[in-house]
Amino acid sequence: MKTILIVYDSRTGRTQRMAERIADGVRSTGNEALLRKVTEFKSYGDLEGYEGYIFGCPTYFKDATDAMKKFLFLASQADLLRRIGGAFGSYTHIGSGAKMIYDTMEHVFGMNMVETNPFNVKEQILDSGKGDQACQDFGKTLAERL
Numbered sequence: 001m002k003t004i005l006i007v008y009d010s011r012t013g014r015t016q017r018m019a020e021r022i023a024d025g026v027r028s029t030g031n032e033a034l035l036r037k038v039t040e041f042k043s044y045g046d047l048e049g050y051e052g053y054i055f056g057c058p059t060y061f062k063d064a065t066d067a068m069k070k071f072l073f074l075a076s077q078a079d080l081l082r083r084i085g086g087a088f089g090s091y092t093h094i095g096s097g098a099k100m101i102y103d104t105m106e107h108v109f110g111m112n113m114v115e116t117n118p119f120n121v122k123e124q125i126l127d128s129g130k131g132d133q134a135c136q137d138f139g140k141t142l143a144e145r146l
């Protein structure tokens, strides 16, 4: 059994909901998912020792959240080279927060990004409950690559 670390930020709960459903998808493969909020990380050592990493945050003002950016500076000190990675987020019109995370994981950390794009789900889809299955599928797809 391998473990994926899922780190998220969320102001009003939608991206947290995504993180929880993604974790369900990971666990459906028989692997483990550890769910943590961005603000829980104090040292880059807290990120080491996992087989996969999924980071996510919402988009506010066309940007990732400040807490996520701070977390990514911390993560840049950990050895994530060639590790399995994925990025996600919720949004209404331009999901640039998840894209910023994805690009950092790929180009700065040199991670092995499983999907070719960040996984973005619109606020309205999440609120209707119709996004849950897609989130589970995303977690499952990443875990199957471990």
Ligand SMILES: Cc1cc2nc3c(=O)[nH]c(=O)nc-3n(C[C@H](O)[C@H](O)[C@H](O)COP(=O)(O)O)c2cc1C
Binding pocket: 009, 010, 011, 012, 013, 014, 015, 016, 057, 058, 059, 060, 061, 062, 063, 090, 091, 092, 093, 094, 095, 096, 122, 123
């Ligand atoms: C003040 C404000 C600014 C926002 N800016 C953007 C934006 O630039 N692009 C976008 O796609 N969504 C934007 N949104 C929508 C949020 O990304 C969306 O509500 C998201 O689901 C919130 O996620 P959370 O519940 O995890 O905080 C904004 C929302 C608010 C309240």
